[in-house]
Every structure is written in C-alpha cells, then in structure tokens.
Amino acid sequence: MVQSPKWSVARRASSTRPDLSKFQLIVLATMSLALVMCAVVLGREGRSGDPLNQTSAIVGTVFLMMPLVFFLAKRLGFAASPPFWFVMHAVSGFIGVALIAVHVAPVSSISPALVPLVSLVFLVCQGFWVRAFLSRRLSFLFARSPKSFAYTGKLPPNREAIAAVIKQKEELLKRLDPSASEATFSPRLRHWVRRPFKALRYDYLARKEGRLVGARGRAGLVLSYARQVHILVAGIFYLSLLAHVVVMLFFAGYAAKGGEAYWWHFTSWGAR
Template identity: 40%
Template sequence: MPEGQGQDLHAAQGGRAVNAAAAPRRDLPPRALRAVTLLLVVGLAAAVLSGLLLPGATPGTPLRQSLAALGTVLLFVPVAFSLVKRSGRAWRAPAWFSAHVLASAGGAVLVTAHATAGNLLSPPGLVWLALLALLAQGLAARILLSRRIAALFASRITSFGEVDGDLRERLRTVIEAKRALLTALDPDADEALFSPNLTHLLRHPWLTWRYARLAAREARLVGRREAGLVLAFWRRAHIALAVLFVLGVLGHVVLVLFFAGYVAGGEPVGWWHVTAWGG
C-alpha cells in the first residue's frame, strides 16, 4: 500500500475517537454524577429505614402504593431510552442518557420505600434486589469502566498494536467492504460514524448482520479485542439484569392488581386492586 494511503487510513481510524471526543456532550459531568450518586445513597437509606422502622409500614398503603406506581413509571424511562436509541431516533442521546440516570435514581428511591415495607425474602424482594444490582452495575460502568474504555479508544491506532503493511491492507479491505454494504444498507450514512440500529435490523436483517460482522472484525484488527470483550460483557450483563427486572415488575403488577386474593394468601387484601382472583 502506498504510504499516503496508509497515513489516510491511520487518520481515518484515529480520527473517529478524536472527533467523538471533540463533539460536545451535554450529559451529566463527573461532579453532577457524583452528586446524583450521593443523593441516591442517602435516598435509598432513608427509604429502607422508613420501610423497616416505621410502625405499621406495609407496601399496600395508599401512599406506598402510589410511590411504587410513580417509581415504576420513572424506572421505565431507561426502557424508552433503549428503544429510542436502537430505533435510530435518539437525536439527543446525551440528554436521554441524563434522563436515564436521573429517572433511575428517583424511581429506585420511590420503589425502595414501597418494597422494604414488605417481605424482602419474597419474589417482589428479589425484584428489588435486581434493581439494586442494576443501579450498582450502571454506576460502576459510568464512573469506573468508562474511564478505562475512553482512555483506550482515544489513543492512536499504534497504541492498539503494530501497524505494519499487512494490517493496513486488511483494514483497508474491511473498510471498503463496509462502505460497499452501506450503499444498500444506508446510502446517506458515513462509514466512520455509522452504527446499525433496530431500524436497519428490521428493514435489512441480512445486510445488518454482515455489517456487524465486518465491524467486529475491524475492532479485532486494531487491537480493541480486550476492551471490546469487557464492554460487551458489561453491557450484556446490564441488559440481562434490566430484562429480569422489567419482567419481574410486570409480573408483580399483574398479580397484585388482578390476582390480589392469591397474593394475600387468604388474608384481607389491604391495597387497591382490580380483582381478587385466586383467593
């Protein structure tokens, strides 16, 4: 490969991280994130104490049931963010991410005030524990893991591995293949900035899968394998926890509203419900 082409390829690869770093991000700065974390810890502690220590505290009182309903609505903001992001319509992703963090923190405090007034060694208690694990993992990723990944991907291509002529040629082949696919997958997209989303998957599943394979191959060639594995594992674990939590919440809501008699176990139903089936 001519030296000029190699330099252009080097610049194209390294320039992606530079351009991303230079673009203004209007999400939560580190100081604000630390403040949110501190308020979250204080709020969770107060909610736990209110559920465990206040006399007569039960999760089905009008106040605590209302807190649970509002908290659940807030906790579904991240679900909306995930769907919007994967649909390709998240034009203000940093703002959505800020809403993700703030809504999750507020919702967790409200749901905790509801959950800790009940039996934590029950299925609803397990759903609450899944929520705490989700919060802890998300904060750890944002505060700790993101620094490691950002430092790695902001470096030049030479920081990932030796850039010899053979590597340049293989990278050039992969990038040209990605650009060729983009002509059919998304003609207006820029290969250096493009990432397939849910819309592409629904419209062109085969092309999207092929493009994702090429992107993964490119990441391995430039030496991002280790960081990519850490990030992929963390994201998949976070998504798995989120799915379990959402399914648990939906199951809990259906049971307490429509099968209140079953949930009460023969005792009087002391919360607002639609029906008392299963009693």
C-alpha cells in the same frame, strides 16, 4: 519588525451538549443512597401495599420506564441528542430506585417479588460504577460501532485486514443506509426489520473489525462485557417487573395468599 510570539494557556474545550460529569454522578448517587436509607429506616413499620408505599411504587415505575424509552428511542433512531437521553436515563434511575425503596422498605422476607428489586439495584450500581469510574473507555463499548483506534497503545500490524473490513462495511452500508456514515453507524431496529440479512452482515463485520483491532482485549474483561451484562439484567428487570405488576393488580387474591388484598388492584383472581 519581528514580533515576538504570544503564548497562551490552552483552555479546556466547552460543549453545550447536556451530560453528567463524574462529580455530578457521585452527587446524584449519594443523594439517592441517602433517600434509600431514610426510606428503609422510616418505612419499616408500614406495609408495601399501603397507599403511600403503592403510590411511591407507581411513580417509581414511571421513572424507571425512562431508560427503556431511551433504549428504544436510540434503537429506532429518534434519539436526536443521545447525551440528553443519557442524562434522563441516569437521573430517572436514581430517582426510581429511591422511590422503589419506599415501596419495599417494610419487606422482611425473601420472595420472587424481590427479583426486580435485586436487578434494579445491580443496574444502578453497575451503571454508576462504569460511567463514573470507567467512563474513559465506556463509549467504545456502549456504542455498537467500535472506534477502537482511539485506544491508547500501539495499533495492530494487520492494518490491511482492518482496511479490507472497513471497505466491506462501506460497500454494504450503501445498500443498508446510503445516508449514514460508516464511522458512526450501527444497525437500528428499522434496519433489522427491513433488511435483516444486511444488518446481520454489517454487525458481523463490525464485530470482526473490533476483534482485529483488539478492542475488547485493550478494554479489559469487565468493560468488554459491561454493555451486554447491563442489557441482559435490564431485560430480567423489566420482565420481572411486568410479572410483579400483573400479579399484584390482577391476581391480588393469589398474591394475598389467603389474606386480605388490602392494596389497590383491579381483580382478585387466584383467591383461595
């Protein structure tokens, strides 16, 4: 007896890995924006160094250290679950910018102290926009190992050249990190420290593979440089934040510009 085939609708694959959907990111961004607006409206009468404002700045800074921890953990190979670290990265960024808004709400003049604020706003907005609205191709750029074959469109005709580069990467990887897989490997900090020339060579081959495949051309100008811009601005943010903290806590006299250093600080160096 011939049985008729049974048809069923394919279900969407589920995953237990933590991640943030586009909707969840929009909700987080909306909540963060609402908190920022409330802080700006309600905190105009205070001073940035008042106990509440300074405490908010300290707690916000702690939250904003999470993206840096994520970056270092990933580069050092300690990020066993990158999606989890990304969730912490995004959530801490939204919380951090809301807390910093409480700190800077009374500020009404332009000064170098606003550099970390401008950098932070750019990082949060750019990260949210790229992840929420351009995330379909994001993984190919925020990872240093380009899996460019997953792009839609025709593959380039120079497959032999691409295969040759992949072969070179596989041979080099045997000496750089024998336990790693070429498909997912990217040089980490320990590779750059222990075998800098091999890591540099592998990075060169990975970039060459990307050029041969045309990954950046297919991604578009914005996505092509999204990762580099994000890291560059993040570097500016953390350096300017460090400078701001050092000045306010140790050079309070200089920061007060002849006035009262009313905020909590260690020393008043630079007093006039």
